[in-house]
Amino acid sequence: MKKVLVTGANGQLGRCLQVLSNISGDISFLFTDSNQLDIRDKEKLHNYFLENDKIDYVINCAAYTNVENAEKESKDSFLVNAEAVKNVAEVCQKYDTILLHISTDYVFDGNKNTPYTEEDIPNPINEYGKSKLLGEQYIQEIQEKYFIIRTSWLYSQFGKNFYQTIVKKSKTDKKLTITTAEIGTPTNANDLAKFLIEIIKNDNKNYGLYHFSNLGSATWFDFAEEILKILGKRNEISLEKTDNYPTFAERPKYSVLSKKKITGTFNSVILNWKISLKELAN
Ligand SMILES: NC(=O)c1ccc[n+]([C@@H]2O[C@H](COP(=O)([O-])OP(=O)(O)OC[C@H]3O[C@@H](n4cnc5c(N)ncnc54)[C@H](OP(=O)(O)O)[C@@H]3O)[C@@H](O)[C@H]2O)c1
Numbered sequence: 001m002k003k004v005l006v007t008g009a010n011g012q013l014g015r016c017l018q019v020l021s022n023i024s025g026d027i028s029f030l031f032t033d034s035n036q037l038d039i040r041d042k043e044k045l046h047n048y049f050l051e052n053d054k055i056d057y058v059i060n061c062a063a064y065t066n067v068e069n070a071e072k073e074s075k076d077s078f079l080v081n082a083e084a085v086k087n088v089a090e091v092c093q094k095y096d097t098i099l100l101h102i103s104t105d106y107v108f109d110g111n112k113n114t115p116y117t118e119e120d121i122p123n124p125i126n127e128y129g130k131s132k133l134l135g136e137q138y139i140q141e142i143q144e145k146y147f148i149i150r151t152s153w154l155y156s157q158f159g160k161n162f163y164q165t166i167v168k169k170s171k172t173d174k175k176l177t178i179t180t181a182e183i184g185t186p187t188n189a190n191d192l193a194k195f196l197i198e199i200i201k202n203d204n205k206n207y208g209l210y211h212f213s214n215l216g217s218a219t220w221f222d223f224a225e226e227i228l229k230i231l232g233k234r235n236e237i238s239l240e241k242t243d244n245y246p247t248f249a250e251r252p253k254y255s256v257l258s259k260k261k262i263t264g265t266f267n268s269v270i271l272n273w274k275i276s277l278k279e280l281a282n
Helices: 012-021 042-051 067-072 074-094 127-142 162-169 189-201 220-231 260-265 273-281
Strands: 002-007 027-031 057-060 098-104 146-151 175-179 208-211 238-242
Touching (some): 002 012, 012 027, 012 189, 027 189, 042 074, 057 074, 067 074, 067 127, 074 098, 074 127, 098 189, 127 146, 162 220, 175 220, 189 273, 208 260, 220 238, 220 273
Parallel strands (some): 002 027, 057 098, 146 208, 175 238
16 A cells, blocks of 8 residues: 655645545545645645655645636745745655646746747746746755656646636636736646556656646637536637737746656656546536
């Protein structure tokens, strides 16, 4: 039986993992939220590892994810996404625990127009992206057995995300104005959770940095349009495009992630974003 600690387990990815834990027979999960285990608290982390000997894997879902607020509270963002990740990497290295850490497409500046590979040089353009990149770098310096998985535009049935926002607005609004200024890939957090569990189940040892998102690309407008189509509300709601939606944080104009490395290394089937969205909505 493998023992897996999930940090930040009440966030959307953590909750997707909780759903799957019921069907992951040979894994025993320790789900902890920010109150039970604050990853900024190094001593608490060490004690937790001592008390729960031996933890085979950590899935680090804990993160400061508010991209807008990170511009104003950059210190808090760095504390969780970088310094606390360093704590997690140190404790994993000490107790020979494999770390599965989630990072982001926002480590890139968006100046490319073809999918970003793991070899592309990151150049984040907002505080959130900068803090997540530093977290990655700490892991790479400290640890040997890690999977850093960059993903993009996560949505699910849990928490506050773009999918949930459009579903909610479709019940009240007759008109929606959505940006076309960014191109990326919506990713079903349930698919990412399945992929993480497969790595553990298969004892995969191909440690390193990977890009995981659903297949295909879209603007936020395309994403909203597809949600409305699936809900059968496309004709009821007027959808307007804008390329000038004001935000505090600058976002990469293009952040599609290449899946070449991940599909070449793992046997996982990755779904097209529209198909996965339909699966969730139905
Ligand atoms: N959401 C996206 O679109 C997206 C895109 C690309 C990458 N990612 C990455 O994917 C991962 C999962 O994201 P998500 O959407 O599941 O995020 P989320 O819903 O915001 O969940 C993050 C969780 O981390 C917890 N947390 C915050 N600070 C913590 C701390 N110091 N110690 C322990 N837990 C702490 C939060 O708990 P509290 O609420 O109690 O603070 C929250 O439950 C993150 O690494 C994120 O950077 C997300």
